[in-house]
Amino acid sequence: MTRKSIAIDMDNVIVDIETNWIAWYHNEFGIQVTKEAMHGIPEDQAFPDPLAARSLIYKPGFFRNAPLIPGAQEALLKLQENFDVFIVSAAMEFPNSLSEKYDWLAEHFPFIHWKNIVFCGDKRVINTDYLIDDHLKNLDFCQGTPILFTAGHNRGIDKYRRVNNWDEALELLAAE
Structure with a gap:
């Protein structure tokens, strides 16, 4: 399989x-x-x-020094047991974000292989079975199953299946 x-x-x-x-x-x-x-x-x-x-957002260090979402590290380690996990980020708009996001991932997610990191300008090119994202502009073009991760700006939107945290995401994906 x-x-x-x-x-x-x-x-x-x-x-x-x-x-x-x-x-x-x-x-x-x-x-x-x-x-x-x-x-x-x-x-x-x-x-x-x-x-x-x-x-x-344009200042050096903005992306490099951001904190983790609680439970993200543990969840991605768990997901890697049964899924091919790719980190996908639109990192081209802000000049510092490409290198800062790469360094941030190396620090916080060293278990994600560099081949599984995709920095792009438009996520329409992504073709995975699932996309977990907080923005409709990315989920609207998802070729697989879109999953909306709750963030302040997307509260009240019920267009896609929503997860509020990484425990809920793990539960949803375990049921798939």
Whole structure:
């Protein structure tokens, strides 16, 4: 029997970009934004100055120093037992993100082989059995089964099967 494949997004799926962005905004501008402020709107719109918030994504270290999503490491190790796991990230838009995301993965997910890391500009080229992502723009073009990973900006959307955390993702995929 052929192993099924899973493409897993980075930002807001294994990397806690929301928490990171909030911390960077607070450090840079002295204004504290809550995660609840991000519910149901595009991420940068949760900040008092969306342009200033977006500028932080271009700063060196933004992607490299982001925290892990709880349970992600353990879940991906578990998934590798039964699936071909690929990390897929649209890392081309922001100049620093390509190398920073690669270094971040090497630190936090050393068990993911470099051949299973796909940095791209558009995820429509990905053809796996499953795609776990937080953005509809990626799931809408998924060639396999799309799975929506909960993030602030996608709350209230019920277009795809949703998982709120890695325990739920493991449970869903174990039932497949």
